[in-house]
């Protein structure tokens with residue numbers, strides 16, 4: 001088989017066979033196919049697309065390119081959720097303890113921040129002492145004991161994706177539906193869960209900018225998961241504005257704890273309860289409405305918060321931070337960004353908000369960068385809110401005063417005002433079964 005023929009076939013709109021896709025991913029993994037041929041095929045896929053069968057083959061080959069985990073010794077149903085990435089998205093910190101407190105097992109392997117989007121592992125590391133690496137035996141023991149463990153991906157999961165993603169990133173081929181689906185699901189299927197709920201974000205803070213594109217991606221990923229024998233559902237949720245008010249690691253943990261105490265922002269609470277309800281329902285805990293009632297009760301009776309504390313303690317984190325979030329280290333400096341005009345916030349470019357938080361030190365520009373866990377943004381006003389001239393739009397936090405200028409400029413440029421109230425947008429657009 002020759003890579004040249006595979007590229008030519010896809011370039012001319014042909015359908016690749018299972019063997020051709022396996023040959024390609026094998027060569028990506030073992031380094032025998034040069035970067036220029038990998039990139040050329042990615043570009044051909046970008047323009048010509050892939051059938052569902054081809055995308056499934058690509059996903060399974062990516063999944064099989066590295067380690068897999070065996071969770072068969074975990075007792076009970078294992079359920080996970082996966083977000084396609086957003087800004088202020090701390091849902092895992094809320095949803096995982098809710099679901100685990102109701103007896104469904106959550107063995108979660110999360111990622112770090114990517115570009116403008118945050119990552120659960122970085123947020124958890126804002127809790128002093130929290131270990132995001134556990135041995136397989138400790139991880140499984142903890143899930144069996146308390147129903148919940150959250151770690152980073154320390155294994156060689158889907159190494160083909162790592163290589164492909166790095167090349168897509170520099171050849172303008174990230175936003176191809178089959179390539180995104182194979183990348184996300186290839187990694188997700190390497191973990192051993194029974195049920196998966198996907199949170200497919202849509203809007204300016206996500207990879208998919210329109211609801212129709214997001215729905216198509218969700219449909220494709222649900223079909224791939226079902227083909228692999230998983231129980232699947234996908235929610236299409238709004239990422240045209242940050243979720244909640246907090247962007248940045250410790251600020252987001254604090255907001256997640258507030259949400260578990262029943263005092264969270266309305267939008268974050270609604271998205272978390274909806275995700276939890278569908279996870280519980282897939283795991284056999286009744287209809288989504290019945291499961292929603294259980295999820296609400298887990299917040300109001302304090303059992304979800306107690307589960308988060310149990311997980312933090314089990315992984316070596318300082319529980320006093322969760323008991324009283326005032327104990328989190330504060331940023332050295334804060335600055336209020338005030339509106340120069342009166343009016344409604346018509347639109348906020350969510351990706352730019354994520355980049356503003358990154359510019360304050362809350363994320364990494366290179367893999368080696370250290371994170372300032374206390375850095376970030378607290379939004380005082382969001383899309384649809386009325387603002388008087390001089391009122392605070394947001395407060396910025398950082399340990400490095402010199403970073404305010406750039407972050408404030410980004411935030412201002414990303415916020416569009418108008419005189420009339422903008423139309424309300426739904427938080428959950430659709431559910432793909």
Ligand code: URA
Nearest residue numbers: 084179180183184207
């Ligand atoms: N997230 C991933 O893991 N892969 C993509 O291609 C896009 C988002």
